[in-house]
Amino acid sequence: MNKFFKLAAAAAIAVTTSTSAWAADYNLTISSWTGPNHGINALMWPGLIKMIEEATDGKVTAEVKLGIAPPPAQMDLVMDGAADMTIIFHGYQPGRFVAPKLIELPGYEGNAEAASVAYWRVFEKHLAALDEHRGVIVMGLSTHGPGQIHSNKEVKTLADLDGLKTRLPGGVASDIGRELGMIGIQVPAPKVYETLASDAADAVAMPYEGREGFKLTEVAKNVYEMPGGFYRGSFAFLMSQETFDSLPAELQTALQEKVFGEPASRMLGQAWDEVDRIGREVTEAADDNTITVASEQDQQLYSQYADLITKQVLAELTEAGIDAQAAYDMVKAEMAAQ
Template sequence: MKLTQLMASAAIAVVAATASYAKENLIISSWLPPSHPINVDMLEGLIDMMEEATDGEVTGELKLGLAPPPAQMDLVMDGAADMTIIFHGYQPGRFVGTKLIELPGYEGSAEAASVAYWRVQEAFLDQLDEHRGVKLIGLSTHGPGQIHSNKAVTTLDELNGLKTRLGGGVSADVAAELGLIGIQVPAPKVYETLDSGAADGVAMNMGERTSFKLNEVAKNVYEIPGGFYRGSFAVLMSQEKFDALPESAQKALEDNVFGEPFSRMMGKAWDASDERARAETEAAEDNTIVTASEEDQAKFAEMAARVRDKILAEIEAAGIDAQAAHEMVKAEMAKESSM
């Protein structure tokens, strides 16, 4: 064989070897601000987990602003992105089972709740197939949702008539019990909505005080131990994209990243965010945190019970043993919290 032919054959072999070990770069869509924990800690953390599990064979790249929040799932189904995160409450009527984790009254961290959420998904909610068309790779809930307002609130009764931005889902049912006047805008619009006076308050977890600069436009926090509600998130992947990955990479991701490991990581990130924001709020001289009195906590417990009955009935009607699923969430959260 001539030298030129040998060199050509060697070059082809090198190219083939390089191609076989080429990284799979997954496009991950997000609608949150660049510095939000969902981007910085959760989705970037997902990339790190995937790279570690596959020895660098699978990586990812975050893309912001590809579509508005309610269109994220369709974005992945249409092939415009490989992965995304969605907030279930932004798509009324599309999800029912996901409201289970949003109910008021759960005790425990976002980490415990997120782990319990994934376990109850496998045990009960998979039957509903609400994420059909995509691959579900992680579930999470933020920490307890509280009321942040631009005027002082010291009692439960003072929430009646408060114009409040709501994210949807169970928060809307709780708001109806409280007498809040609901305003629906995506989370990235919260600052301007409060700053313009279009809303007096917002229902969010504590960590969003930092993420959306609520310390500037909602200087008062009225909190219920355990929260008024929680919020449900899912991270989704194109099933077609997953199926196209090498089998070894698929197995590594399924065994070490997707499901409970990733859900736990997201919950931890929510908890850390809440802790940082609480410390910042307590340190700000013009910010105030008021914890509901025992009397108001008892009053809200009655409201929460009505909300739970309503939502569990909806889930039951969808074909799930709602009470058993609810008990499982509480049991798994208690198990995680005791560890």
């Protein structure tokens, strides 16, 4: 049985048990675009539902529905009232978001939990001023684990990435792909299996969780691992402003104090770390899968690309009106302190 499926089954039992204990006054609809066995649906939504139920004494709960709309349409879906909550990957909407690129930069030291908590704190202090999520409530922010290159062709060096047809998710990952000479193909994560299986792409940029969550062990049997990752990916968990406003004041306060912000962000980061652990575990257990760790020489060379991308992103943030250097320094300090 798929390990994420086991997690999903356990989480479903936990949520069912908790909701059966109460008669919820408000049952919200969650739109989720990943598959039913993916970590987002196996761990993250159940974890968030549990937090919401506990904070509101069972008066508010939620139900996940799949396939309502494609990934890039999720924020607008919630704004239009077709769902109450959703998750978005910022890179899927180029030009709409600038601030999230800060947390996607390579070179940060720490896991997804540390990055997600740091992300929320720097969002509150620096990034929220851009109001890029206007029209919705940001319940939590998170990053997945370090992004790596997963390929159906053997990749042993950084130079092997030049000319490689690679699914890039947008954001900093696409900036880096361009600098490394990759031929970028942009499709949503749920499409990566068929994209690789049909040879429409040779590789995909993803964290280790994709080895299990998107079955990359079958279609991308090689992993080229850059210690610390080539990039991170930025996510936001959103609630409809209209839905939030419709709740009684005491429930709004409970959600704001006990769920939204750092509590939700920390839980989401912990979940990303868990699904990454599972992804690496199944890769190491697969006899026909190979992990190649970048050499010291390639790590040093990549650090030069990382420095270049960092300067470019900080310039974008500065132009948008953010104290980019202060925000960048804050992320590093917050992650180092955890």
